[in-house]
Amino acid sequence: MVSVGVSALGTTSIHFIEPGVKVNGQYYRKDVLMQKLLPDIRQLSDFYVFQQDSAPAHRARETIELLDNGDPRVRSSYGLATKPSGFKSGRL
Numbered sequence: 852m853v854s855v856g857v858s859a860l861g862t863t864s865i866h867f868i869e870p871g872v873k874v875n876g877q878y879y880r881k882d883v884l885m886q887k888l889l890p891d892i893r894q895l896s897d898f899y900v901f902q903q904d905s906a907p908a909h910r911a912r913e914t915i916e917l918l919d920n921g922d923p924r925v926r927s928s929y930g931l932a933t934k935p936s937g938f939k940s941g942r943l
Contacts, residue, residue: 876911
């Protein structure tokens with residue numbers, strides 16, 4: 852797995868997660884966000900919007916709390932891969 856931040860201001864380092872590592876909420880918060888991505892992002896800008904998909908580690912309650920409450924410079928957005936309200940799936 853690879854994690855990277857991209858913006859008009861630049862990119863973060865590319866962070867590789869070793870094959871076989873289980874990326875649960877705790878690992879994602881402690882090792883990916885706090886030690887890698889967030890420090891890199893903070894070097895790019897004092898204010899940013901953090902968008903991520905709806906992978907279980909991304910939408911874990913503690914992850915959302917960390918991003919929403921941990922730093923007033925962060926505005927977070929979640930569920931980019933979720934279905935809009937009222938969406939009905941089916942075959943065409």
